Amino acid sequence: MTIILKTERLTKKFGGLTAVDHVNMTLSKGELRCIIGPNGCGKSTLFNLITGTYKPTSGRIAFKSKDITGKPVHIIGRMGIGRKFQVPGIFNQLTVYDNIRVPFFRDQRRSLFLKPRKDSDIHQKITALLQKINLDDKACLPAIHLAHGEKQWLEIGMVLARRPQLMLLDEPTAGMTAAETRKTAQLIRNISREEKMTILVIEHDIGFVREIASRITVLYKGAVFKEGSYETIQSDEAVRKIYLGKSR
């Protein structure tokens, strides 16, 4: 299996605090992986390092065998890493339709100052995406008026629009009802299967993790604590102690 992402002794310090501590992690192409761990253990920071939002204190990140350590965000975005933020990262004032549309402009060959051709197939792609994320009936609404769960789906749709090779999802079910959470888990499983996309998900909700039934990396105090299948992790005493026991 080809390796798509590899971190080597990746470390990030904020002053005296080591938020990410010598993390070695390997992701294979097409894999669906969950990262779990208690609040503040460095999950989001790890994402910020991979996407270039933060520069690592030490260590290296390779994506598709290319060193991307310290590269700017927009370059890493162009290389094929898409990211869903923990706080919904959508364009509030734009319509749902335009939110999905903005990432497509990167494919436009004509000058960005010219209006796109009306016969382009982008419209079909956007419509299909809107259906996939269950928002096709809300296309005209400014995104700010969506319910919280819908905003999360919209953002997943926006990330998908770029057709990234690696998709990072930071707590995609935060603030969702149980039904919404299940729907989201299905959506992510479908994307993984149908699009053959590599997906790395941070999740808090153990029900979601069970639903996804993928390989799990447990992070604790910035370092990799344990890695394995849901069953192994779930039955691991040490993991239960640091995490499962006091999950919400």
Next chain:
Amino acid sequence: MKSDISTIKSTDISMQRSVFWQPRPAWIAMGLAAILVLFPMTQNDYWIVQLTQLMVYGIFAMSLSLVWGYGGILCFGHAVYFGMGAYIYTLIVKGMIPGFSGILATSIAGLLTAVLCVSLFAVVVGYFLFYGRLKGPYLGIVTLAIAVIAERIAVDWYYIGGYNGLFSIPPFSVAGYEFITPIALFYFVLASSAIAYLLLTHIVQSPFGAILRAIRDNEARAESFGYNSAQHKIITFAIGAAVAALSGALFAIVTEFVSPTLIGFGLSTEVLIWVALGGKEVILASFLGALLVRTLETYLSELMAYYWILFLGVFFVAAVILFPKGIFGRWLSD
């Protein structure tokens, strides 16, 4: 796969209203244009001159609408571009720049040079501001400082007229025709307003405009899609500066006079008020905001001498609270 407009349903409404949107404001713009075209036939020279000046400020306000309303760049020194446009135009047509003579000292050359130089200047300023990742209050403070410095330079620089400014600017002329009469100047400025409006509206409705609003709403998200936000902001800054320079040069043409107040902090804050009151997220609303506030100022200052500024302040606060999207912004946006 090609799709014919007539076969597309439901979600297509969104397509037409979003990036392809044919806004209702287009109707209002046309109505307004008709009124403006007919205006000189119904009024005397005094009001024609007044409205000509108002439209110059209106163009200036539209340029800030692009930068602030769409680009999300709160610039406290926008008058620097206006003033530079006015000064550069004046210096060129008065033959005060060594090497600029003959065809290079004509009105058209002056106008083009002013617009070009100012937008290049904005690219340089923007490069440092936006690659330096300045945002919010820091950006405001730096642009404010630039305005204060620019005004000081204009006051102290004897060659460009110093405190008194420059007078007797020759009339704008094209191929021997001189724009001297109020009516000629009025239509000249009206045509310029229309061009500026159409240009800016085209930009904000293009994909570039959508990306710009996306960057304004969520910069990190837009960057993760591969858009270079600094680059987009610099381009926006340069276009805004070019239009502001055009309005500055028009000011010099219409009033035949430039002074340091055109380049400083005072006018920079005034234009912020016009645009905030009119509606910063709508080009036409910003234009109307300038017209409304300037008209109110004129009326009130005649009506109540020194207290007008107090009244205007109260009006400003009330309008911002009652209409956060601007007085015209609400009904001009879709």
